[in-house]
Amino acid sequence: MALGAFLLWVWAVPAKAGDPVTVKVGAYEYGVVYYFEDGSPRGIVPMLIDRLNGLQDTYRFELAETSSRRRYQALMNGELDLILLESAKWDWPAFDVLYSDPIVREKDIYLTLASQRDAKSLFADVSAHPMLCVLGFHYGFADFNADPDYLRENFNVELRYNESEVLNGLLAGEAPIGIVSAGFLARRFASDPRLHERLIIGDKPDATYDLVSVLTRESAIPLDEFNALVARLLAGGDVEELWRQLHAGVSG
Structure with a gap:
């Protein structure tokens, strides 16, 4: 390939820097936060991931399963970027983590x-x-x-x-x-x-307790940007309504 043609080809290929940044979202089986039905993941976490991806194209939020006992180490060693949804009252004060604004209450x-x-x-x-x-x-x-x-x-x-x-x-x-x-x-x-x-x-x-998201300081998305997305999610009221529907018959 001639040098000129090669340079034109390089210029035409989309830059990888423009691809969405992957954000690995941890979830484990808990209530209506995350569960399985007919072998498929269900709960508010997959729904929130879909909504977060629909709000913007800078980040690509992806579900990453963990367990209730492994979640701490999985976040701290970089396997996960954040965990939806957690309480700051749990074991997190022992770790260097950041908390998002409250999302729902359980x-x-x-x-x-x-x-x-x-x-x-x-x-x-x-x-x-x-x-x-x-x-x-x-x-x-x-x-x-x-x-x-x-x-x-x-x-x-x-x-x-x-x-x-x-x-x-x-x-x-x-x-x-x-x-x-x-x-x-x-x-x-x-x-x-x-x-x-x-x-x-x-x-x-x-x-x-309030349920928030827990991030590390090295998470792929900065806390302020994540909180801005959370604010947009909550502004329309559909997340609150969805949570209420998931608790029908039992006050949440």
């Missing part, structure tokens, strides 16, 4: 079987009774300490791998109390309305 609730003779007394002091909880999750009754050894040594806690196992264990009588997110329970009520008759929800939640 709560964790106490459940027992409708067949319990005195549910009010049971909920009055939950720490005095066996409880089913999720490994790697944070609970208000334990001051958000998710260390499994701490939970087992200080409380009568049985740990399961996800909220489905917690609810199924409660229904099977494995413990008198189970803790799940409001979003998860709403999803189960929607799929099986008969559960309403089998469960009693505690009057007070275990915890109520």
Whole structure:
């Protein structure tokens, strides 16, 4: 190829610098934040990713699955750029991270079987009774300490791998109390309305918390730019409405 023709060819090829910057968005199975249905990922995280990509073309947000216990290291070692959605009350203060503006609010609730003779007394002091909880999750009754050894040594806690196992264990009588997110329970009520008759929800939640995104200082998108996108997402009110729909039947 002649030099002149080569230079024209180089000039005609789109510059790689103009390609969208990939932002790896971490998510793990939790409530209606992220779950699987018919083998496909569902929840508000995939929906928010679609909306973020639709708002602009500077960044390309991509889903990257992790686990509740691995998410901290995955973010800090660069496997992820940010995690949707998290609470700043969880283990994050131990790490050098940044928090986005609040996006939605969630709560964790106490459940027992409708067949319990005195549910009010049971909920009055939950720490005095066996409880089913999720490994790697944070609970208000334990001051958000998710260390499994701490939970087992200080409380009568049985740990399961996800909220489905917690609810199924409660229904099977494995413990008198189970803790799940409001979003998860709403999803189960929607799929099986008969559960309403089998469960009693505690009057007070275990915890109520804002969900934000967690970024590192090396994340592919700067915090101020991400917050600007969050503000645009929330401005139309559709994210709030979507969250409300995902909690239909259970206040979130």
